Amino acid sequence: MALNVGDYRISLDTRDPQANLYFVSHAHSDHTSGVRKSHRILCSEITRDLVEQRVKYSIDLAPLPSGARMLNSGHMFGSRQLLLEPENGSTILYTGDYQMQKSPAAEEIEISHADIVIMDSTYPFVNVTFDDREEVIASIQSYIRDKGRFGSILFGAYAMGKAQELVRICNDMGISPLVDTGVARMNRVYSNHGMRLDYTVRDLAAGVGERDFYETVWIASTHNMEKVKQYVADLNNRIFTAVATGFAKMMRFGTDVQFALSDHADFSQALQYLEICEPKYVYTCGSGAATFAKNLKAHGYEAAPSKLTTNVASLLAGYSKN
Ligand SMILES: [Zn+2]
Structure with missing residues (x-):
């Protein structure tokens, strides 16, 4: 147009x-x-x-x-x-x-x-009506708190926009999540423009590191979810999968849980x-x-x-x- x-x-x-x-x-x-x-x-x-x-x-x-x-x-x-x-x-x-x-x-x-x-x-x-945003964020944080005791939690997200929102949601509860390199690249642009984000980058192609994390939160591009699942499996750790999107109100995703957090x-x-x-x-x-x-x-x-x-x-x- x-x-x-x-x-x-x-x-x-x-x-x-x-x-x-x-x-x-x-x-x-x-x-x-x-x-x-x-x-x-x-x-x-x-x-x-x-x-x-x-x-x-x-x-x-x-x-x-x-x-x-x-x-x-x-x-x-x-x-x-x-x-x-x-x-x-x-x-x-x-x-x-x-x-x-x-x-x-x-x-x-x-x-x-x-x-x-x-x-x-x-x-x-x-x-199609979205719940109050603060309530959705509170339920995401509550899920992270509950499941984080038993394994890692993986959020699949757009590398720009939703991923940084999820990083902020984690940061607000004192968690610095792991992110893939694609998300990290966008995070740096956010930081350059004054949006503070605390996170650690993991190169999925490099494989599991010696001093790697166990129970943690991952935020990765949706197309990398399978790679992260394998990465965490290589650590013999359990993983819970999640998405956060408004489309969760209208369709099912193949994850353990889905949150209707819409932008x-x-x-x-x-x-x-x-x-x-x-x-x-x-x-x-x-x-x-x-x-x-x-x-x-x-x-x-x-x-x-x-x-x-x-x-x-x-x-x-x-x-x-x-
Ligand atoms: Zn858009």
Whole structure:
């Protein structure tokens, strides 16, 4: 999706070939397809540094166009929304992935009034509701305390975002977890930007060390879970496996336990967001866009799934501006 604003055609988390500016809301790979060496990129410095770890080349950040601002989205460290205030005075806010409840490893969300909101639809269903974040974190810590007496605990997670959140959750209970090299690489970017994380790195390819840990917490990239299980088995130690994701509300993972710790807003949080934002129109985007728009309409909002390309002028047509 792209927005035409003045001299700019701004791609929103996608690879629009006609764009001359690419907004990257955050570093998760499903939002970074617009990143190319030749592209002018708009994102936070944290996002740039995280993405550079993956693409292996330097990214030059473009200056913000006049009338544009970035706001924290609360989804992960460095994640931003894009607020556009074109000269005609009507404002447009693109959320990217966002989260209303403060994460221990992300900046708190900022919400602005906007005439039009283009909104993420990861959890579009009215009946999927997340428990209070503090309660979920308390139950994770209680599980670590209980099972940690009998063996190691392995959390499989995205290497950036969820992994650092889990490190912080461990640190808050005085535990410095083991992490794989992929997670450690991202941890260093977090630390460079002032997010304190205590952890120890283990290179899974190097095998079990002489002075290795026994009962401990592991936080590893999901694709490394089997390797960690083998690593711990080589120590003749028991291991409990876990994931922490909002999708735990909707599906089963093959782990001993799953915690519904989401970095996205659920439907009720989307309503909270819109109450503050007070938009005249909501465009929904992402795989749940049609369902999300339908459910928002049932709650009194003018809403529709976004089209691939959206021109600001056409966004503003069709309703009166007060
Ligand atoms: Zn994301």
